[in-house]
Amino acid sequence: MKAFVVFAVLFVAVYAADDTCYKKFDGICSGTTAKSPLPVDLSTCTASYGHIDVVLRHLIGFANSHIVRSMEYLLMSTYYGNYQKNRAGFEKLFRDLSDAKWDHAIELIKHVTTRGGSMKFTPPDFLNTEEPNVYEGYEIQSIAKALDKEKQLALEAFKVHNEASRRTDGKHDPEISSYIEEEFVHHQAKNIRKLAGYVTDLKSMLSGPDGSLSLFLFDEYLKGQ
Amino acid sequence: MKAIVASTLLLCTFVLATGDLQCSHTEPLYLTNPRWDDMVDPCVNVMRKQIKTELNAAMQYLAMGAHFSKDVVNRPGFAKMFFESASEERQHAIKLISYLLMRGELVSDVSSLIDTRALFEKINWTKWESGLSALKNALTLEALVTKDIKNVIEVCEGHTNKKRQNQEEVNDYHLVDYLTGEFLEEQYKGQRDLAGKVSTLSKFMTDHGDLGEFLFDKKLLKGDL
Known part of the structure; x- marks a missing residue:
C-alpha cells in the first residue's frame, strides 16, 4: 500500500510537470486515428538529464x-x-x-x-x-x-x-x-x-x-x- | 637541433645533480656505395603526405561515428562501422610508416610527419542527413584516398620525374608493388563493399525510408551485411 502511494505520488508529480517527454506526446496520441503534427520541441526527449x-x-x-x-x-x-x-x-x-x-x-x-x-x-x-x-x-x-x-x-x-x-x-x-x-x-x-x-x-x-x-x-x- | 641539445643539457642537469648522466651515445652512420637506403626524395615526400591523408580520413570517420552515436540520430550500426573504419585508416597510416622505416627512412624530421592541429581542422563534414548520405560520403572519401595512392605509385615509379629534365629516373619497384598489391587491393575491395551498401540502402529509401534505415542499421550492428 505504502509503495503504491509513493508510486502514485511520483506518477502524479511526473505527470503534472510540463517538461516531460511524455507530455509532448500526450493528446497527440489520444485514441484518434487521424494523424497529428509532431511536437516541435522534443528537447525533453533526449538522453541528457541533470547537469x-x-x-x-x-x-x-x-x-x-x-x-x-x-x-x-x-x-x-x-x-x-x-x-x-x-x-x-x-x-x-x-x-x-x-x-x-x-x-x-x-x-x-x-x-x-x-x-x-x-x-x-x-x-x-x-x-x-x-x-x-x-x-x-x-x-x-x-x-x-x-x-x-x-x-x-x-x-x-x-x-x-x-x-x-x-x-x-x-x-x-x-x-x-x-x-x-x-x-x-x-x-x-x-x-x-x-x-x-x-x-x-x-x-x-x-x-x-x-x-x-x-x-x-x-x-x-x-x-x- | 640546437633546441634538442639545450633541452638535453637542461634535462641532464636536472635529473642528476650529482654525477654525470650519459644520454647520448655516438651513432655511427655507415653509408654504402651504392646506398642501401635507396629511396628518392620525391617518393619519400609523397609517402609522407599519404600518411597525413590516411590520418585525415581516420579523423573524418571518427566524426561520422560520433554523429551516428548521438541519441537523436541513434544509428549504432552505422556508428560501429565508421569507428571501425577510423581505426582501419589509422592502421593504414601505421603500415606506411612501418614501410618507410623498413626502407631506412624516417631517421630525421619525424616530428613534422603528423600535424596534430591540422587533423582537427581537416574534418570536412560533421553532419549527415541520413545513413545513406554518410555511406555515399564514405565512398567518396575512399575514392579520394585511392586516387592519392595511385599518385604515390606514379611518383615512386618515376613518372613525374621523367617530365623534369636532369632528373634521374628512379623506379621504386618494391614500394610500387607493395602499394599496388596490398593497398590498392584493400581500397578496391572496400569501395566495392561500400558501393554495394549504398545500392541496397538506396533501394529501400525510395519506398521505406525510415524503416529501411532502421533495419539496415541493425543489420550493420550485427555484422550481417
Whole structure:
C-alpha cells in the first residue's frame, strides 16, 4: 500500500510537470486515428538529464586530448623504429601507448553520446601553450616526456571527475565520476608509476660506465613488456 | 637541433645533480656505395603526405561515428562501422610508416610527419542527413584516398620525374608493388563493399525510408551485411 502511494505520488508529480517527454506526446496520441503534427520541441526527449552540460564540455576536451596524445606517441614510436635508433622496445612502448589513447578516444566519444552529448572535434588548448614538441630525443628524455603527458591526462581526468562531483552546487553526476574512476584513473596511476620507475632505472644505469649497453638491455626488457 | 641539445643539457642537469648522466651515445652512420637506403626524395615526400591523408580520413570517420552515436540520430550500426573504419585508416597510416622505416627512412624530421592541429581542422563534414548520405560520403572519401595512392605509385615509379629534365629516373619497384598489391587491393575491395551498401540502402529509401534505415542499421550492428 505504502509503495503504491509513493508510486502514485511520483506518477502524479511526473505527470503534472510540463517538461516531460511524455507530455509532448500526450493528446497527440489520444485514441484518434487521424494523424497529428509532431511536437516541435522534443528537447525533453533526449538522453541528457541533470547537469551534464558542463561535464560534457570537459569530457569532450578529454577525448580530444586523447586523440592528440595518440598521434604524439605514434611519432615517438616511429622515431625509435628507425634503423639508427633501432630500439624495438621503446618503439613498442610508445606504440602501445598510442594504441591505448586511440581506443580510449573512441570510447570517450561514445560516452559523450551516451550522455546525450554531441562530440566536437577541436584542438585542445594545451596545443597553444605547450612548446612545439620535438620527438627526436634521447631515450630518457622520451620516457620523461611520456611521464609528463600521462600526468597531464590524469589531471584532466581529475578535472572531469571534479566537475561531476560538485554535490554542494547540486551538480552531481555519479555516472560520470564512476566512469572516470573505472575506465581511467586506476590504470593512469599504474602507467605513471611504471614510467616513473623507468626514469629511475635509466637515470642510475646511464650514470654508470655502461650507458649504451644499459640502453640496449633496457630496450630488450621493454620489448618483453 | 640546437633546441634538442639545450633541452638535453637542461634535462641532464636536472635529473642528476650529482654525477654525470650519459644520454647520448655516438651513432655511427655507415653509408654504402651504392646506398642501401635507396629511396628518392620525391617518393619519400609523397609517402609522407599519404600518411597525413590516411590520418585525415581516420579523423573524418571518427566524426561520422560520433554523429551516428548521438541519441537523436541513434544509428549504432552505422556508428560501429565508421569507428571501425577510423581505426582501419589509422592502421593504414601505421603500415606506411612501418614501410618507410623498413626502407631506412624516417631517421630525421619525424616530428613534422603528423600535424596534430591540422587533423582537427581537416574534418570536412560533421553532419549527415541520413545513413545513406554518410555511406555515399564514405565512398567518396575512399575514392579520394585511392586516387592519392595511385599518385604515390606514379611518383615512386618515376613518372613525374621523367617530365623534369636532369632528373634521374628512379623506379621504386618494391614500394610500387607493395602499394599496388596490398593497398590498392584493400581500397578496391572496400569501395566495392561500400558501393554495394549504398545500392541496397538506396533501394529501400525510395519506398521505406525510415524503416529501411532502421533495419539496415541493425543489420550493420550485427555484422550481417
